[in-house]
Amino acid sequence: xxxxxxxxxxxxxxxxxxxxxxxxxxxxxxxxxxxxxxxxxxxxxxxxxxxxxxxxxxxxxxxxxxxxxxxxxxxxxxxxxxxxxxxxxxxxxxxxxxxxxxxxxxxxxxxxxxxxxxxxxxxxxxxxxxxxxxxxxxxxxxxxxxxxxxxxxxxxxxxxxxxxxxxxxxxxxxxxxxxxxxxxxxxxxxxxxxxxxxxxxxxxxxxxxxxxxxxxxxxxxxxxxxxxxxxxxxxxxxxxxxxxxxxxxxxxxxxxxxxxxxxxxxxxxxxxxxxxxxx
Ligand SMILES: [Zn+2]
Numbered sequence: 001x002x003x004x005x006x007x008x009x010x011x012x013x014x015x016x017x018x019x020x021x022x023x024x025x026x027x028x029x030x031x032x033x034x035x036x037x038x039x040x041x042x043x044x045x046x047x048x049x050x051x052x053x054x055x056x057x058x059x060x061x062x063x064x065x066x067x068x069x070x071x072x073x074x075x076x077x078x079x080x081x082x083x084x085x086x087x088x089x090x091x092x093x094x095x096x097x098x099x100x101x102x103x104x105x106x107x108x109x110x111x112x113x114x115x116x117x118x119x120x121x122x123x124x125x126x127x128x129x130x131x132x133x134x135x136x137x138x139x140x141x142x143x144x145x146x147x148x149x150x151x152x153x154x155x156x157x158x159x160x161x162x163x164x165x166x167x168x169x170x171x172x173x174x175x176x177x178x179x180x181x182x183x184x185x186x187x188x189x190x191x192x193x194x195x196x197x198x199x200x201x202x203x204x205x206x207x208x209x210x211x212x213x214x215x216x217x218x219x220x221x222x223x224x225x226x227x228x229x230x231x232x233x234x235x236x237x238x239x240x241x242x243x244x245x246x247x248x249x250x251x252x253x254x255x256x257x258x259x260x261x262x263x264x265x266x267x268x269x270x271x272x273x274x275x276x277x278x279x
Pocket of ligand 1: 015017022085100120121122
């Protein structure tokens, strides 16, 4: 199936972060790989003439200040992923506000614009952290893509709405991460490890299914997913990576680039706020 002019616009979102720091431990240093990996993503998007939303992690942009201007210059939307990648349900509302303010200030300093969209680190808006919504709205965030409507081990609200909707407690439009419904449950398919590990037909089929219902889908990826040798190299250098994590995090990374390219050929994508403007 090829891309059709009248087809539904889906959101393409990139969480701009460094694998080691966001996966192995929030206290770990940011590696220079994030710069090279972001350039890889930018080249691929440019080649397909697609604009995306980059949810920038403050700590990464502070360490590599050339990064965010480069992404903004290429015409992509800049949202915030917070500053330190601390999971919301593990910190206090006061600490979250401080983290978010710090990330917003940094984005304003680096590209001269306030972000209006947000993604929680590791989708950590759960039942235990719904207090985050009003804080986001107070700080000028209008769009969030932070709730996974699944029964996940570390994240998810299983009975949350599956499609874009307003938060009941504040002026915020939520774009939940895309799922398919099977056997009475919602299943994750459209991002990160799911795009890497599941069969391509399942991922594309899910987007097609959601679009047939006249809803947009949201796809999320990270620059590091295009870095095929990262996990093996860091492990050899002595970073704390267990065998199990090595296998789970590096398996089939070589597929991701081709899959993202194919998705961009088969579906229409735009930044999150542009997609929600059509809602
Ligand atoms: Zn993240």
